[in-house]
Amino acid sequence: MSIMRHTESLILAVVSLRANLMRSILTTLGIIVGVASVIAVISIMQGFAHSITQQFENMGSNTVIVRPYVSFKDQLSGKTAQLTVNDLDAIGRYIEGIDIIIPAIDQRGVRLSYKGQNTTLQFVRGTVTGYDDMNNHYPENGRFMIPSDDAFSRKVIVLGADNRKDLDLPETPAGEYVQVNSQWYKVVGEMEKTDAFLGFSQDNVAFIPFQNAVAIMREQAQRNMFFMIKATNLDDSTVLIAQIERLLRKRHKIRKGDKDDFQIDTSEQLKEQFEGILDTMTLVVAAIVGVSLLVGGIGIMNIMLVSVTERTREIGICKALGATRSDILIQFLAEAVALCLLGGLVGIAIGFGLGKMVGALVPSLPEIVVPLWAILLSLGFSSAVGVLFGIVPASKAANLDPIQALHYE
Amino acid sequence: MSEGLISLSNVSRFYEMGGETIKALDGVDLTINKNEYVAVIGASGSGKSTMMNILGCLDKPTGGDYVLNGTAVSSMADNQLSSIRNKEIGFIFQSFNLLGRATALANVIQPLIYRGEGRRKRKQMAMDALERVGLKGREGHLPNQLSGGQRQRVAIARALVTNPTIILADEPTGNLDSSTTVEILALFDDLIKNGHTIIVVTHEHDIAQRCKRAITISDGKIISDKVK
Numbered sequence: 302m303s304i305m306r307h308t309e310s311l312i313l314a315v316v317s318l319r320a321n322l323m324r325s326i327l328t329t330l331g332i333i334v335g336v337a338s339v340i341a342v343i344s345i346m347q348g349f350a351h352s353i354t355q356q357f358e359n360m361g362s363n364t365v366i367v368r369p370y371v372s373f374k375d376q377l378s379g380k381t382a383q384l385t386v387n388d389l390d391a392i393g394r395y396i397e398g399i400d401i402i403i404p405a406i407d408q409r410g411v412r413l414s415y416k417g418q419n420t421t422l423q424f425v426r427g428t429v430t431g432y433d434d435m436n437n438h439y440p441e442n443g444r445f446m447i448p449s450d451d452a453f454s455r456k457v458i459v460l461g462a463d464n465r466k467d468l469d470l471p472e473t474p475a476g477e478y479v480q481v482n483s484q485w486y487k488v489v490g491e492m493e494k495t496d497a498f499l500g501f502s503q504d505n506v507a508f509i510p511f512q513n514a515v516a517i518m519r520e521q522a523q524r525n526m527f528f529m530i531k532a533t534n535l536d537d538s539t540v541l542i543a544q545i546e547r548l549l550r551k552r553h554k555i556r557k558g559d560k561d562d563f564q565i566d567t568s569e570q571l572k573e574q575f576e577g578i579l580d581t582m583t584l585v586v587a588a589i590v591g592v593s594l595l596v597g598g599i600g601i602m603n604i605m606l607v608s609v610t611e612r613t614r615e616i617g618i619c620k621a622l623g624a625t626r627s628d629i630l631i632q633f634l635a636e637a638v639a640l641c642l643l644g645g646l647v648g649i650a651i652g653f654g655l656g657k658m659v660g661a662l663v664p665s666l667p668e669i670v671v672p673l674w675a676i677l678l679s680l681g682f683s684s685a686v687g688v689l690f691g692i693v694p695a696s697k698a699a700n701l702d703p704i705q706a707l708h709y710e
Numbered sequence: 711m712s713e714g715l716i717s718l719s720n721v722s723r724f725y726e727m728g729g730e731t732i733k734a735l736d737g738v739d740l741t742i743n744k745n746e747y748v749a750v751i752g753a754s755g756s757g758k759s760t761m762m763n764i765l766g767c768l769d770k771p772t773g774g775d776y777v778l779n780g781t782a783v784s785s786m787a788d789n790q791l792s793s794i795r796n797k798e799i800g801f802i803f804q805s806f807n808l809l810g811r812a813t814a815l816a817n818v819i820q821p822l823i824y825r826g827e828g829r830r831k832r833k834q835m836a837m838d839a840l841e842r843v844g845l846k847g848r849e850g851h852l853p854n855q856l857s858g859g860q861r862q863r864v865a866i867a868r869a870l871v872t873n874p875t876i877i878l879a880d881e882p883t884g885n886l887d888s889s890t891t892v893e894i895l896a897l898f899d900d901l902i903k904n905g906h907t908i909i910v911v912t913h914e915h916d917i918a919q920r921c922k923r924a925i926t927i928s929d930g931k932i933i934s935d936k937v938k
């Protein structure tokens with residue numbers, strides 16, 4: 302029986318919202334802004350998270366990456382760290398459980414030119430045969446590096462998927478000659494497209510033989526060198542990592558108690574790090590949303606107090622007709638919640654639209670989807686705000702004295 | 711006469727105003743029986759509305775006892791009073807006091823919601839009540855689309871629909887012209903014929919004439935109680 306009385310309250314609440322639709326929407330502006338931003342940000346971040354996950358899935362979960370590492374503090378005091386080709390050989394020779402190990406060097410900000418067209422690459426990566434298998438990233442046409450390219454330091458280059466468009470290269474660029482920082486290279490292949498990373502294209506890169514990169518970068522080479530290792534079995538990756546660490550510490554003559562001058566990550570760990578960053582971003586967004594919901598809630602409370610005053614007489618009538626305190630309380634709470642839910646729904650729609658807009662502006666972002674949990678969470682929060690900020694006006698209404706309320710002008 | 715439907719014994723209602731005590735009701739004894747038609751008359755400020763509020767359980771007496779339909783209501787809590795108002799009392803006010811945003815039908819349905827009546831049943835009951843006051847076909851109108859007389863009929867239908875023990879009318883025709891007043895009074899006569907109990911506050915003599923009993927109040931006291 303009491304449930305029926307309360308569904309009645311909800312219906313009445315919706316009716317009274319409709320009567321003041323414009324005012325209701327203006328009142329819930331705070332909630333609308335809060336919910337819209339949370340939905341937009343969540344949907345965009347979901348897109349990013351999705352592309353990051355894709356990124357590491359390509360790499361395969363049994364990949365270990367070794368790179369030189371100096372803490373930021375030590376960097377400031379001029380320390381450097383490096384890996385050498387000898388380290389590579391030693392790891393390959395002495396450590397068990399390695400399927401393949403591949404060296405790579407990235408040179409950043411390299412200029413690539415073709416017939417007067419220029420583009421600045423994110424990096425040129427010097428690497429060897431097998432890189433394509435390890436990263437699950439293959440040429441769309443032409444070929445990838447072959448062993449003899451590296452052995453003879455052949456001036457060959459495999460382009461990233463963006464280069465052809467940027468340099469007006471022919472449909473099949475293999476066979477053309479391009480300049481890498483003014484050295485001539487022959488194009489032998491073009492890589493397939495990859496998923497964007499944090500919304501940025503990953504295809505503005507090129508690949509040359511490892512030895513060429515070493516030669517170009519000279520003393521810089523060892524600081525920028527990293528190894529990609531595919532383990533035969535990832536279950537004992539901790540053992541593998543421990544072994545590599547012990548070997549490299551010995552080779553780099555690091556004393557007991559001193560820090561490693563290299564860093565070993567599994568692709569799993571990298572993924573976790575990025576997820577950590579995403580979590581932090583989520584927290585920041587949550588804080589912003591919290592503030593806007595608070596502001597929204599105060600707006601709701603204000604308008605509800607106005608509404609209680611406006612309807613004092615109506616409340617008196619209802620009390621005379623037999624409404625109890627809790628009938629009135631629930632009626633006004635229902636109204637506050639309905640108001641907030643209205644704001645929440647409008648906010649979800651706007652947030653979804655914003656997400657779509659960003660999705661359209663950043664083409665590399667995957668399809669924007671608003672996860673169901675975000676919608677439910679928004680609606681849950683909106684109702685909670687309604688209850689929280691509706692309780693004061695509602696109890697004010699419930700506690701009105703019937704005679705005074707009836708005589709209110 | 712033994713226990714009536716309504717029994718006030720030594721009921722008083724005092725207001726404290728700036729150190730002064732206003733005795734709006736001062737030791738009222740009153741018994742009213744089922745199906746009585748009682749007029750309450752008296753000068754302005756004599757305490758008529760105060761008594762009606764107490765009879766209608768909207769207000770609690772400062773002292774004395776009030777027994778309504780066998781229940782001692784003077785010591786009840788607010789929620790119980792709400793329920794008593796809903797079940798036992800039908801109010802008719804001078805200023806109609808309809809819910810402005812609700813249709814005639816919705817206004818009549820409202821007390822049935824608090825009673826927990828089912829959706830279909832309460833609609834049927836409300837339609838019947840509207841028909842009894844001659845408003846069939848007007849159920850969809852909002853109060854501001856109705857004349858004063860029609861509004862008061864909606865209020866009467868709303869008071870009737872719960873089949874209350876007593877109907878309390880505080881100057882029900884105060885805002886109506888004389889011909890509409892006659893219509894409303896005819897409606898009251900009808901209700902009495904059907905076994906209802908009505909207490910009506912009035913300034914007008916022709917209304918008092920129609921009632922079988924007239925109570926006169928002055929300065930919070932009953933100074934005469936005449937039964938014809």
Ligand SMILES: Nc1ncnc2c1ncn2[C@@H]1O[C@H](COP(=O)(O)OP(=O)(O)OP(=O)(O)O)[C@@H](O)[C@H]1O
Nearest residue numbers: 725727732734752753754755756757758759760761
């Ligand atoms: N809330 C209140 N606070 C203080 N005094 C009050 C209050 N309500 C009523 N009174 C006083 O109680 C007395 C009786 O008032 P009441 O409204 O019962 O008069 P009434 O007989 O209905 O008059 P009228 O015919 O003008 O409606 C008056 O003197 C009035 O000023």
Ligand SMILES: [Mg+2]
Nearest residue numbers: 758759760880
């Ligand atoms: Mg009065």
